[in-house]
Amino acid sequence: MTINKAIEYAINSITLEFENYIYKFNELTGLAPKFFAERNWSAMHENQRRRLRIYKDFVRVCVLSLEENLKPHIESKEFWKEAKIQYSANISARKDKELAETFFNSVIRKAYPNLEINENVMFVHEGYDTCDLHPVDSLYHSYPSSWGLQKIIRKIIEDFDFGVPYLSKEEDIQYLVKAVREVILTRYEPTQDTITQVLKSVFYRNKAAYLIGRTRVGGKWMPFIIPFLNGPSGVYVDTMIFDPRIMAHMFSFSRSYFMVEVEIPSLMVSFLNAVISHKQVHELYNAIGFNKHGKTEFYRDFLIHLNESKDQFTIAEGILGMVMTVFTLPSYNIVFKLIKDHFEPPKNMTRQEVREKYKLVSLHDRVGRMADTHEFENFHFPLDRVDPRLVEEVRNTTNSLLVIKDNKMIIKHLYTERRMIPLNIYLEHCSHEDAKQAVEEYGNSILQLAQANIFPGDMMTKNFGVTRQKRVIFYDYDEIEFLTDMNFRWKPKAETYEQIYASSPWYDIAKNDVFPEDFKRFMIGRADVKEHFWEYHKDLFNPDHWVEMQNKIRSGEILHAFPYPIAIRFRPNEEI
Structure with a gap:
């Protein structure tokens, strides 16, 4: 095959599989309204998992086709340089061209192993910032202030028909009217320029559907979100968030x-x-399901930050892990996590088993309590920006992943994750009141994960982080298991002298046996909040409570993790 024919074949193959991916992505996304209307929550969750898997499937099909037909060319930079130019021209009119660019990058990274990030053959700096501007009228519904508040709210409700009877539509309308009056109209006077816009697309997740909008009032945009739930008695507005x-x-x-x-x-x-403050572009692509392009946008943001900063990559604060080597750039809110070559006892798993745990988390409902990660291969760091002590630590712990070449530290495989303050360090320095809130959050995190069928395994405070909003998040996944696979037991009572004074447990313990009564020994070390934690989360230490959660999961009950305070619900006791 001539090089021109080979380039044409590559472009056609990548374009075809990208279009197949987008078609399947949209098909699965389009099922969400149906599952919401049917209250088919298990199908909603499975559909979400299916959608997360498809990107790699289509990339794999494309790479196999290229390897089979273009073997002499696919490891040639000149080949890919020309292919990029022609592919870029072919996708220039697409409304999703930034996603098409990322798909091209994904294919070349798999087809051309060990290729470093190369602007000549990959889309490195294009993406979101180079997307064409499009008319926005088709994006949202508009509601002028001249209609009056009652009519605007009624029209919003009318424009979004979920195909299910309402629990009480008129009551919902008045709840929303009251919320707008209390939050917006007490502060601002509407004018003829005041207008409300609501995205036409409904955002579905778990058991909820969300409308996202904004109102131009007082010389600025006031964003809002309206969550809908579909309970046994019908659809209803759950609250209005400002x-x-x-x-x-x-x-x-x-x-x-x-x-x-x-x-x-x-x-x-x-x-x-x-509308959504404090969120970066890559986080928003993640949020709407294009996490692979979110990963691309994150990397672009990282390169820009690297160019604009001068600090060095250093070992992350906290207790050194037995499974992961973790480092960070102090001026950047991300950590880089490497799986160690060898694990210290009592850890007895393999690197592949750890990778499977991270994959499990990526496909599971994180219920607001597990950190999202991005997985990278052959990640390059400028060696002059890496603290020598970090280089030594990487050599000592993950040498099989390390390559030093051309004044760069190259890590063959790593995960990136949002940096948080380790809970154990936070508790050492925070006030008494903040410590009480933190230990409450810590227990809430464990219990909410359990309700989503996740048992953290290693529940030491060093494996949890505290966010800027003082929310406690779990981030160490090497020992997680499905809750339903665990065996929660009361500790047998010693009855003989030998049993009472035995130096090790005198009763049999199977691999997945868990004794919640023992959690008190290690969960909280700070003395002034320990008793508060024990009392506030006394269910944590009761095996029967854990068994009850298991039974609910086995019976098909699915948790709805509210992403907003229960206290702001219009009907706090309404079933979902």
């Missing part, structure tokens, strides 16, 4: 991605970027 901190948390790195129909990704992200 607090930007709550909205940011709803798009948090610890939450699963939304199922939302998106025609022009960059346009959707642009709107969200103006």
